[in-house]
Amino acid sequence: MDLLQILSNTVSSILGPATIAYALAAVGLAVHFGYTGLLNFGIAAYMAIGAYGYAISVLTFGLPWWGGVLVGIVGSIIFSLILGIPTLRLRGDYLAIVTIAAAEVIRLLFLTNAFDAVTGSADGLSGYHDSFRAANPLPDGTFGFGPFTYNSTGWWVRIIGVLILAIAVLIVWSVMRSPWGRVIKGIREDEDAVRALGKNVFAYKLQALVLGGIFGALGGIVYALPSSVNPGVYVTSLTFFVYTALLLGGAATVFGPVLGAVLFWVVQTFLSNLLPALVVSGILPFMSTSQSQTLRFILVGVALMLLVIFKPQGLLGNKKELTFVKQ
Amino acid sequence: MTTVRIRDARKTRRIGIVALAATVATLALTMLSGPAAADDINLDKYDFKVSGNVKLNSEPLEAVALTVAGSGYTVDIVTDVEGRWSVGVPEKGEYTVTLDESTLPTDIAVIDETDDSPNVKEVTIGQSGSSVMNFFIGRGERNQTSFVDQLVERLVNGLNFGLMLGLAAIGLSLVYGTTGISNFAHGEMVTFGAIMTLVFSGMLGLPIWAGIPIAILLSAAFGYVMDVGLWRPLRKRGVGIVQLMIVSIGLSLALRYIFQYFIGGGTEQLPGSDSPQIDLFGSVSLSVIDLVSMAISIAVICSVAWWLLKTRIGKATRAVSDNPSLAAASGIDVDQVVRIVWIVAAGLAGLSGILWAYFRPGIRWDMGAQILLLIFAAVTLGGLGTAFGALIGSIVIGLLVEVSSLFIPADLKYVGALVVLIVILLFRPQGILGRRERVG
Numbered sequence: 012m013d014l015l016q017i018l019s020n021t022v023s024s025i026l027g028p029a030t031i032a033y034a035l036a037a038v039g040l041a042v043h044f045g046y047t048g049l050l051n052f053g054i055a056a057y058m059a060i061g062a063y064g065y066a067i068s069v070l071t072f073g074l075p076w077w078g079g080v081l082v083g084i085v086g087s088i089i090f091s092l093i094l095g096i097p098t099l100r101l102r103g104d105y106l107a108i109v110t111i112a113a114a115e116v117i118r119l120l121f122l123t124n125a126f127d128a129v130t131g132s133a134d135g136l137s138g139y140h141d142s143f144r145a146a147n148p149l150p151d152g153t154f155g156f157g158p159f160t161y162n163s164t165g166w167w168v169r170i171i172g173v174l175i176l177a178i179a180v181l182i183v184w185s186v187m188r189s190p191w192g193r194v195i196k197g198i199r200e201d202e203d204a205v206r207a208l209g210k211n212v213f214a215y216k217l218q219a220l221v222l223g224g225i226f227g228a229l230g231g232i233v234y235a236l237p238s239s240v241n242p243g244v245y246v247t248s249l250t251f252f253v254y255t256a257l258l259l260g261g262a263a264t265v266f267g268p269v270l271g272a273v274l275f276w277v278v279q280t281f282l283s284n285l286l287p288a289l290v291v292s293g294i295l296p297f298m299s300t301s302q303s304q305t306l307r308f309i310l311v312g313v314a315l316m317l318l319v320i321f322k323p324q325g326l327l328g329n330k331k332e333l334t335f336v337k338q
Numbered sequence: 339m340t341t342v343r344i345r346d347a348r349k350t351r352r353i354g355i356v357a358l359a360a361t362v363a364t365l366a367l368t369m370l371s372g373p374a375a376a377d378d379i380n381l382d383k384y385d386f387k388v389s390g391n392v393k394l395n396s397e398p399l400e401a402v403a404l405t406v407a408g409s410g411y412t413v414d415i416v417t418d419v420e421g422r423w424s425v426g427v428p429e430k431g432e433y434t435v436t437l438d439e440s441t442l443p444t445d446i447a448v449i450d451e452t453d454d455s456p457n458v459k460e461v462t463i464g465q466s467g468s469s470v471m472n473f474f475i476g477r478g479e480r481n482q483t484s485f486v487d488q489l490v491e492r493l494v495n496g497l498n499f500g501l502m503l504g505l506a507a508i509g510l511s512l513v514y515g516t517t518g519i520s521n522f523a524h525g526e527m528v529t530f531g532a533i534m535t536l537v538f539s540g541m542l543g544l545p546i547w548a549g550i551p552i553a554i555l556l557s558a559a560f561g562y563v564m565d566v567g568l569w570r571p572l573r574k575r576g577v578g579i580v581q582l583m584i585v586s587i588g589l590s591l592a593l594r595y596i597f598q599y600f601i602g603g604g605t606e607q608l609p610g611s612d613s614p615q616i617d618l619f620g621s622v623s624l625s626v627i628d629l630v631s632m633a634i635s636i637a638v639i640c641s642v643a644w645w646l647l648k649t650r651i652g653k654a655t656r657a658v659s660d661n662p663s664l665a666a667a668s669g670i671d672v673d674q675v676v677r678i679v680w681i682v683a684a685g686l687a688g689l690s691g692i693l694w695a696y697f698r699p700g701i702r703w704d705m706g707a708q709i710l711l712l713i714f715a716a717v718t719l720g721g722l723g724t725a726f727g728a729l730i731g732s733i734v735i736g737l738l739v740e741v742s743s744l745f746i747p748a749d750l751k752y753v754g755a756l757v758v759l760i761v762i763l764l765f766r767p768q769g770i771l772g773r774r775e776r777v778g
Contacts, residue, residue, distance in 0.1 A: 319588065
């Protein structure tokens with residue numbers, strides 16, 4: 012067992028594209044759930060729309076990479092409108108069921124054989140990297156220090172990802188301290204009170220849904236940037252994992268989603284490296300290596316339960332702020 | 339992961355598959371620029387292979403559509419210029435290869451005197467890891483089923499599936515009505531029943547008539563344990579319903595992966611899943627299991643209905659569902675009612691899982707999660723918190739899923755049900771039997 016390698020992989024995952032993608036999705040979810048109180052269980056669909064929008068516009072329509080990003084964003088806005096206009100008037104748990112169902116519809120549409128020529132059905136999409144990599148200003152070769160040693164493409168993906176994440180966090184930070192943000196938080200705390208003040212609650216909710224959805228789609232794009240788009244990723248479990256990351260950091264906080272995503276992936280990477288190594292070296296004789304990989308996900312579920320019960324405000328959250336409005 | 343349900347080795351499915359393959363092919367041809375040409379699929383993804391070629395008097399036939407299905411996996415493929423095709427498949431076992439005769443040249447069909455559906459063949463992948471299936475093509479009559487027969491068959495299957503969903507949906511609805519929890523772990527309660535049957539009948543070798551009751555009892559006990567160990571303490575803490583919902587999601591994830599931990603990622607079969615077919619009329623036939631399953635569902639649903647309407651506890655349950663505070667004030671022990679509801683709901687979910695395992699067929703660690711949204715759709719359609727609404731909603735969803743596969747690709751058949759869920763919520767959010775004030 013190579014403990015140093017395990018630690019190195021773990022530390023390296025702080026800057027992993029998956030971490031950045033989860034952080035972006037969690038920031039989007041923070042806007043939806045943490046600040047506005049919308050129980051959006053369809054964040055996986057936003058990520059899928061971002062990823063497929065990017066890959067399809069590059070592969071099928073030959074757009075440059077930034078065009079693909081724009082298509083992903085526009086796709087997420089359209090999805091927000093389709094999803095939001097009918098459902099935002101519904102009560103919280105209804106919204107949860109509708110969004111999770113809509114996310115499954117989106118996933119099945121990307122998965123079906125009927126659109127194989129465009130979506131690649133079960134195989135997903137790959138080979139859309141040329142434009143993005145051609146835009147890479149970094150020199151060829153491998154550079155960095157310690158565990159953060161990546162090749163040129165690896166750095167380029169991470170730089171773009173962190174840049175997008177920084178912009179997203181900045182936007183959330185600035186809008187949430189603006190009058191708009193105060194109305195949004197007011198809607199979470201007491202929708203009727205805000206309505207009584209003459210605010211158009213529905214319009215505010217829809218704006219929040221669109222804003223968070225864009226971050227979700229960008230998360231999906233960053234997830235797809237390094238390798239490929241695989242329909243098996245965008246299952247409802249992905250939504251739940253992003254929720255876990257969000258609640259870990261703190262749902263109604265600016266940096267909570269980022270911290271949560273980093274912790275989520277650091278722990279995941281650590282366990283996914285450590286547990287099989289323990290099995291191989293005979294320390295966990297009662298399980299196989301594949302069982303040890305499953306164990307991680309059991310722990311995610313347990314962690315999610317414990318978090319919601321014992322620390323619903325998350326690591327960075329303020330207990331006074333009602334993240335879970337009692338309905 | 340594929341979501342398409344396959345029942346290999348059954349004539350009922352064969353007819354369906356022919357129709358589906360035809361639909362898929364038509365859609366593919368009309369929707370896309372040219373056929374989804376592929377003569378080898380997933381070969382690098384999976385270790386095992388089914389292949390063959392399609393020839394007419396030693397002339398290769400190009401662009402003939404085939405479907406390979408089995409082990410919860412379906413793939414469509416088209417022959418290449420040389421009439422060849424090959425498909426990678428995830429595991430060893432039996433697969434059904436269906437040749438879509440509508441893609442053959444006119445007046446040409448698959449010929450086999452000994453088989454009444456010669457365009458559907460079984461292949462078994464054994465030690466070699468691959469298998470070859472060639473079709474004998476000649477002039478002859480095609481194996482076709484009339485639309486009415488297909489429709490009747492889908493309706494019967496849909497009713498069966500709907501009743502099965504109903505068992506699970508009634509439980510989910512009762513739990514929602516009495517506690518306010520949208521229980522996302524209900525799918526795992528469904529899986530639990532199936533897995534317990536697998537443990538007792540499949541692994542320990544008990545006869546199936548003993549294994550199933552034990553599994554249902556254990557499911558009910560599981561419901562009791564969940565209520566006492568988790569939900570009641572949370573109720574005592576005064577945890578909000580959104581939090582409870584997310585707790586149930588955590589529980590669902592944990593349970594699902596615990597199942598995978600123990601039974602692995604593959605598909606297991608229950609004993610007796612290859613029961614004989616009974617011809618009803620026309621080309622419609624049902625397996626013994628299907629009939630028994632429907633009879634059990636109907637009997638159990640009737641008993642639950644009787645229980646809810648006539649017994650003291652049943653009436654108390656409906657009272658709590660209506661207004662917990664008022665029920666408590668009238669001297670009903672709400673905690674006890676909720677406990678009983680959890681036991682009943684879990685038992686029903688377990689039974690539903692056993693029947694679903696026969697219907698799919700096969701047991702997977704995530705089988706409950708696959709139908710969770712359909713159960714939610716059924717409950718919402720009927721009206722959240724109304725037990726009989728849930729039953730009606732389930733039957734509508736079951737019929738919709740099965741019948742819609744006549745018109746849309748099989749891998750999209752759940753989409754119809756989910757779209758209906760969304761549309762219903764727009765126009766009648768309280769559902770069929772719900773009341774308006776339930777919706778905030």
